[in-house]
Amino acid sequence: MAEQKKIMRALAGETLDTPPIWMMRQAGRYLPEYKATRAQAGDFLSLCYNPELATEVTLQPIRRYGFDAAILFADILLLPQALGADLWFVTGEGPRLSTVTQQSDFAKLKGPTDVHEHLAPVYQTVRNLAAALPNETTLIGFAGAPWTVATYMIAGQGTPDQAPAHKLRVENPATFDALMDLITASTIEYLAMQIEAGAEVVKLFDSWAGSLKGDAFQKYSLEPAKKIITALKARHPNTPIIAFPREAGDNYIGFAKATGADCVAIDNSVSAEWAAANVQVDGCVQGNLASRHMVTGGQDLIDETRTIVKAFSKGPHIFNLGHGITPDADPKNVQLMIDTVRKTTTD
Numbered sequence: 001m002a003e004q005k006k007i008m009r010a011l012a013g014e015t016l017d018t019p020p021i022w023m024m025r026q027a028g029r030y031l032p033e034y035k036a037t038r039a040q041a042g043d044f045l046s047l048c049y050n051p052e053l054a055t056e057v058t059l060q061p062i063r064r065y066g067f068d069a070a071i072l073f074a075d076i077l078l079l080p081q082a083l084g085a086d087l088w089f090v091t092g093e094g095p096r097l098s099t100v101t102q103q104s105d106f107a108k109l110k111g112p113t114d115v116h117e118h119l120a121p122v123y124q125t126v127r128n129l130a131a132a133l134p135n136e137t138t139l140i141g142f143a144g145a146p147w148t149v150a151t152y153m154i155a156g157q158g159t160p161d162q163a164p165a166h167k168l169r170v171e172n173p174a175t176f177d178a179l180m181d182l183i184t185a186s187t188i189e190y191l192a193m194q195i196e197a198g199a200e201v202v203k204l205f206d207s208w209a210g211s212l213k214g215d216a217f218q219k220y221s222l223e224p225a226k227k228i229i230t231a232l233k234a235r236h237p238n239t240p241i242i243a244f245p246r247e248a249g250d251n252y253i254g255f256a257k258a259t260g261a262d263c264v265a266i267d268n269s270v271s272a273e274w275a276a277a278n279v280q281v282d283g284c285v286q287g288n289l290a291s292r293h294m295v296t297g298g299q300d301l302i303d304e305t306r307t308i309v310k311a312f313s314k315g316p317h318i319f320n321l322g323h324g325i326t327p328d329a330d331p332k333n334v335q336l337m338i339d340t341v342r343k344t345t346t347d
């Protein structure tokens, strides 16, 4: 049998000498080759729905850097679009969607298994990647977690404090809960289909989990993650799942055990030492270098990368950033991070 891939070993709970590494948004605007392919596609959504070009941009950072994992090129907002929401991107600003603010908006959305027809090109990209990736590279599929997806569907755009979603959950819990249940059920269908198409791992992005506190965190971040993970494990027991309740703070503690996740991704608002003592005690963790090091580089990057590798060295760890790489990053700094993690930097 071929030796198991490093990411799969870490996700199974193995402590490796050198952590495997990949990077959130590794296919992105900091890479000239990404910008060229995106220009060829026309716009961002056309790129997401073009299996040939989406495969190409997914492979670009693997060719350039040899990351241990490739993440499917798509977006968490393709699912709301598949449910019937209008979606477009405004250059320099971000996503825009038709809003769900009352029962009559919710009633227009489709059902959980209706999403597959619209998402067929994404499944084709997964199949292409499963065939094209080097043997040692793990293919990660993904979806947004229900709370994060709901924040965009309710506000119709990104918001600094997710106030429109909080308002709906407090003032109209029946509509809010119905929306959460629909996103939860369709996310299970979407991720199961990605796995069937060849994704070896799936990741759930709850980018706005940090704005949920106390009981609301339990109810709208932890519980939906648990439902999705439980359903996926029933269908695909051998597919590891990474959960990313970003900026969860103390709520990172026990999250893997409570939800059944195989790995918890940690943002950089907590220290690696804290995360090792409080989260890695339960299993694999992923993270957590601040993205700004990809802009600033230098000895500061080397020192912080070493601190993180060392802090997590006594347990299973996948090295990553605490959030996505930004368009102003220097591709040379990505190489410096990888060399530092893989101990090929000598100074």
Ligand code: CP3
Pocket: 023, 024, 025, 026, 027, 028, 029, 038, 044, 071, 072, 073, 074, 075, 076, 077, 093, 094, 095, 142, 144, 158, 205, 207, 324
């Ligand atoms: O990580 C990867 O390389 C895989 C692809 C991926 C994208 N988006 C591509 C993308 C993934 C995993 C996502 C997840 C995503 N999308 C999240 C969760 C993770 C996070 O960053 O918190 C969220 C909240 C979104 C929604 C979204 N998509 C926003 C708010 C924006 C605009 C902001 C921005 O960076 O421009 C996007 C656009 C987007 N998604 C880009 C990429 C490469 C940039 C689009 C471009 O090329 O112009």
